[in-house]
Amino acid sequence: MDPFKGQGGIQMLLIAEQEAQHIVSNARNLRTQRLKQAKDEVEREAAQYRSHMEDEYQKLISENTGSSGSNVKRLEEETDAKIKNLKKSTSKISSEVVDMLLKYVTNIKT
């Protein structure tokens, strides 16, 4: 047997084994990379979702400010209307009430 030929064969096997390790190692690295990528994508999607929710929330706040404002305005109008009606009623019966009070004050039972 040619000693060189035997050496060459073993050498080829060793090289093949190293390349195999390399291939597997690469695959493992890719996996790690992929998982990290998953986290990155999660963060991006989460940020997107949060941004969407924040927009909805801000819209809600501005709507509430508007509706709260309109509610308050309506309430003020109702209140003012009540008070106006009250003053109208008062002016109608005021002299009548005053006369009634005076009548009792000056009507002395002895």
Add this chain to the structure above:
Amino acid sequence: MNDADVSKQIQQMVRFIRQEAEEKANEISVSAEEEFNIEKLQLVEAEKKKTRQEYERKERQVEIRKKIEYSMQLNASRIKVLQAQDDVISSMKEAASKELLHVSHHHHLTLTHHDHVYRNLLKDLIIQCLLRLKEPSVLLRCRKDDLHLVEHVLDSAAQEYAEKVNVDPPEIIVDNQVYLPPGPHHHNSHDLYCSGGVVLASRDGKIVCENTLDARLDVVFRKKLPEIRNQLFGQVVA
């Protein structure tokens, strides 16, 4: 075994080694992709859930704040209406109180018809007090301005009382030292004032019959308040 066979076998072994490696790598890739997807879905869902819960809480707080604000506004509104109600009632009482001055207004040096009206009123007020006190001797206080009118009606009041309850006419001592305050004036609106009428007391001072016009107005006002409120607010829901 010849060289060709050996070489062939080595080639087979090399191919086998590579094939094993590639299968392994492929397996790793596939499971990596699965892990990737599962991990991503789980994390995304967890983050979304957290975000959703956070914003649900914030929205609830907005709703609560909104309700609290409206409730406060509503309360302020109700108080405002109630205050307005009190104000109009007070203004009526004030108007009546001002009118009392017309009841008791008179001139010192002339007797007019109006003076007769007030004079008779004073007499009736005195008689009413005498009926309540039922004392043989009483003290009387009046406004300084009313003194001459009071003195004018004192005897007839005592006599009428005596006839009503069939007793001797009581002694009525008019206080010439201390008088009831004068009627109200704008420039000292917070001072004590008396719009007219009299205060009688037993000699020992323990029983007092306050029959000033202002006191009578207070009593009448308090008594008639439900009726007045009903006239004003019967149809108003505060």
